[in-house]
Every structure is written in C-alpha cells, then in structure tokens.
C-alpha cells in the first residue's frame with residue numbers, strides 16, 4: 001500500500017454499524033430476524049386465504065423499527081409490552097417461529113395463551129413479553145407499572161412498550177406517560193407511526209407531525225426517527241436505554257414506518273388510500289434497505305442472502321407443520337382464567 005493509500009485507509013469513516021458499536025455478526029442477526037418475521041407474516045396471509053388462520057394483523061414494513069429497538073435491549077432481562085404488529089420485535093426478544101404458529105393455530109401448547117388469545121396478541125413468559133389486550137394503548141399502563149416496580153426493587157431493568165400513532169389519542173397513553181415522567185421511570189415508549197389508524201390518517205389524530213413533540217410536556221426525552229432504517233432506530237433506542245438505566249428517566253420515540261398491508265385481514269386499504277400512495281410504499285421496504293446496506297458494505301453476498309431466505313422459509317414450513325399437528329385446547333377448560341375460581 002502506498003503512503004497515500006495508507007492515509008486514505010486510516011481516515012476512511014468506519015461503517016455506520018461499527019460506529020454505533022454493532023458488530024457485523026449482530027447486524028446479520030438483525031437482518032435474519034427481520035427476514036424470518038417477514039416470512040412468517042407472509043405465510044400467515046396465505047394461511048388466512050386457506051381458511052386456516054382466522055385473522056391476520058401484519059407487521060410488514062415495521063420490522064426495522066422493532067428489530068432496531070430490540071437490539072438495544074437484553075432479552076430475558078428487559079421487558080416488552082408489545083402491540084399486535086410486534087412480530088419482529090418478539091422474534092428478536094426470543095419468540096420462535098413455532099411459538100408464533102402455535103398461537104396462529106390456537107393450539108393448547110401455544111406459549112402465549114394456550115390458544116385463548118387472538119393471533120398476534122403476543123406473550124412469552126421466558127422472554128418477559130407481557131400479554132396484551134385488544135383494547136389499544138392499555139399495554140402502556142402495564143409497562144409503566146412494570147417500570148415502577150423495577151425501580152422500586154432497585155433493578156436496572158428497562159421496559160419498552162409499543163403502540164401505533166392513532167392509539168396515542170387514548171387517555172391511557174397520556175396517563176401512563178404522565179406517570180412515567182413524574183417518577184422518571186425506566187420506560188421507552190416506541191410509537192410506530194404508519195400514517196393510519198385503520199383508515200383514519202394521522203392528521204385527524206393529532207395536530208403535530210411527530211408525536212415525539214409531546215415528550216417535553218411529559219418531562220421526558222423525545223426523538224423522531226426514520227423507522228425504516230434499523231441502524232437509525234438502534235441509535236436512538238441505545239441512547240434511550242442508557243438514559244433509562246442510568247436513572248435519566250423515560251423516552252418517547254416516534255418511528256416513522258410504512259404499513260404495507262391493509263390494517264388487518266378484515267379491511268381493504270385500496271378503498272381509503274390513493275393508488276400512488278400504495279405504490280410509493282414499495283420504495284420504503286426496511287428489509288430491502290438493510291439488505292442493500294449489507295451488500296454495499298460487503299457483509300453479505302447474493303448467494304448468502306439466498307441461503308438466509310431459504311433457511312427462513314424452511315423454519316416457517318417446520319413451524320406450520322408442527323403447529324398443525326399440535327393438540328387443540330381442551331374444551332373442558334374453556335372458562336379457565338376467565339371467571340374467578342373457588343379455591344378449596
């Protein structure tokens with residue numbers, strides 16, 4: 001190497017992930033988590049069309065925001081109070097493809113609820129993923145309570161909760177964030193802003209472009225981030241985690257994401273979103289963006305990428321086969337956990 005080349009090499013900027021303290025292996029794991037989540041999600045739609053999955057609510061387009069935030073956490077130590085689009089988040093925290101499919105098929109061995117919850121109402125005790133209600137924003141209150149308990153016990157655990165931008169119109173959200181601000185709780189609220197609450201656009205939910213503008217009103221830090229960029233989300237999440245652990249209090253993150261599918265399998269977004277808007281979504285694929293980054297940085301080849309896709313696809317196949325073969329819940333315990341039971 002000439003002296004001039006040596007000089008250039010030493011001043012070359014380190015890749016973005018390295019500058020953030022993320023190893024190449026870690027970044028490839030994040031990519032794989034996003035890929036597996038996308039593959040599971042797509043399969044869920046197929047199963048729905050086959051009449052096997054009763055209801056689909058999808059995280060496609062949200063994966064980078066979720067995996068970027070999860071990468072800043074310690075699975076099994078920190079807590080997640082998720083919402084229904086958090087498939088990639090839950091995968092990144094330790095939920096397996098099989099766990100997920102057992103819930104889709106409502107089997108008795110489904111670790112989320114033994115087949116009692118709706119699909120995508122995630123929970124996994126071992127990964128500290130807390131079950132959620134279908135009533136939007138209620139999980140934010142649970143998260144604030146868990147953060148309060150962690151602080152009271154002198155633990156350094158951090159709690160993340162997620163919801164959509166439309167759900168921030170609910171009083172629960174205000175109450176939880178106000179409480180978290182007052183008590184400076186180790187809480188991170190990740191709002192996944194996908195422009196719509198079913199068919200209602202953001203401009204009819206709030207008078208600001210970013211819900212993070214409200215952080216100041218709760219006495220907490222706030223950040224708005226491109227939720228299609230896993231590295232950008234990791235950077236703000238890592239800051240927030242550091243703040244939470246060091247007693248600096250909560251953070252409100254607004255991650256701008258794209259909702260690729262209709263709200264759920266029960267609506268058709270072509271009826272309320274203009275065609276050009278739907279076409280523009282295709283240029284906002286977070287998976288594609290991370291793939292391009294990995295290819296550009298020489299961390300992945302096309303052949304390796306193909307292999308990752310095949311492995312994820314095989315993992316989904318295996319999960320579906322296992323879940324279909326798993327036993328149905330016993331009708332005799334239908335009312336368990338629903339009504340109070342007499343204790344002998």
Ligand SMILES: Cc1ncc(C[n+]2csc(CCOP(=O)(O)OP(=O)(O)O)c2C)c(N)n1
Nearest residue numbers: 134135136163164165166167194196197198
């Ligand atoms: C209290 C309550 N009101 C209405 C609903 C029906 N609902 C389910 S999801 C949803 C939209 C939520 O939109 P947003 O918070 O933006 O999240 P997104 O689905 O876009 O990710 C609504 C209105 C509900 N589940 N709970």
Ligand SMILES: [Mg+2]
Nearest residue numbers: 164165196197
């Ligand atoms: Mg929304």
